[in-house]
Amino acid sequence: DPPGWLDLDRFALPGVEVVDRHTYRITLKGAYPQFLYWLSMPFFSPVPREADRFFAQPGMAERNLTLDWWPLGTGPYMLVENNPNARMVLARNPNYRGDAYPCEGEGGAEGGDARAGLLADCGKPMPFIDKVVFSREREGIPYWNKFLQGYYDASGVSSDNFDQAVTLTSQGEVSLSEDMEAKGIRLLTSVSPSIFYLGFNMLDP
Incomplete structure (x- = not known):
């Protein structure tokens, strides 16, 4: 040994x-x-x-x-390139056991996921794509600009780009700006719980 x-x-x-x-x-x-x-x-x-x-x-x-x-691991992808300072590449795992895309979503058959078209691939085998590439961007603004130019498939919305990407209604609802909709961009939102721990040093006067 x-x-x-x-x-x-x-x-x-x-x-x-x-x-x-x-x-x-x-x-x-x-x-x-x-x-x-x-x-x-x-x-x-x-x-x-x-x-x-x-x-x-x-x-x-x-x-x-x-x-x-x-x-x-036994997941749908294999890590074929691992350079955390530049990029990481995942390739389809040929030995993956196979999973089917779900047929039910939030709100049931007539819920929000169904109306948004997120259940259109119901029952199809996953994964759908052969390769996933993660590239590191050191700053948020260049990443957002490259997303708008089509270099990236998805992007979060930072505080620097919030006004450009999102509008708020008088009821506080979030929607995509007209400029983003004209580019064919979709806004997906979700609610997730968070836990914060606050520590106090009671011995510090």
Whole structure:
């Protein structure tokens, strides 16, 4: 075994059971609803034992041959180019198990997603595209300008470009500006919960 590699198979792990090749079961003591959210975190992703052992070999980390740079997974895309300071490229995974595009959305069959045409691909196999390219832009304004020129497929709306892209009605509703609509741009909005932690140093006078 590689020096320094921790072979977890040597240790008993009560509460964890391997059901089959693609399934394992975790038993908790007591109720802990947050555990479902923990399972969605990256550090809960299953990693093959042989991959863990492979990357633990001497000299691998010095050559950037680590799971951070060469991640493993079973998703629809593979990371084929990894240069965080410039760009990252994902290519279609030929071994992907395949998922179908959902047929239900917000509000049911007659809801907002259906009216917006977001369910038009109902039942079609995913992914739809062969390659995804992420390019790093150090500043927001050049990124927005390139988006308007067609170099990028999607963009957020920063405070610098808010007045150009968005208009507010008297009721406070957000809509796309006429200039953006004329360019064929669509505005997709969503509501997501956030948690903020505030710390106070009660010992500081």
